[in-house]
Amino acid sequence: YFQFVQQWPPTTCRIRKKCSRQIQMFTIHGLWPSNYSNPTMPSNCNGSQFEARKVYPDLLSDLKRSWPDVESGNETRFWEGEWNKHGRCSEQTLNQMQYFERSHDMWTSYNIADILKSAQIVPHATRTWKYSDIVSTIKTATQTTPLLRCKPHPKSQAKSHPKTPANSQLLHEVVF
16 A cells, blocks of 8 residues: 655754745655555665656646655655655556656645645644544545644744643644
């Protein structure tokens, strides 16, 4: 099976403490083939290396929006890393073009920001929501139960926002 992972860039920026630009929408982190029946299986794959020329120019333009490199701004290097680490493990199912095309199509179909906004759940520095409310909103819209990956709220950030509960977490990734 595949894990389709979207990230919330503001959390990525807070955690990594570096970003090339501020993006206020969920973006693709990756499409990761998984082998649940054998989780110890090595992640190294023998598929082909990334070649940008194998991705249509129109799709590259779409990927700059759906799958940007929020940390360094070097999309080609980010896509190359994701393909070489994860994508080429999928070559028996998806070739390189299909891998990126499927990822973009899923991002379009599972627009997390719009789904959450429809339930008036909008990311904010001092506002918090329950994990279960976020999951149920996404599940209702997509008919799929997502996994939410959260990161601890950085202490320095929490102190600057006194209304933020001490044990709050930052939504980092939504996984299908």
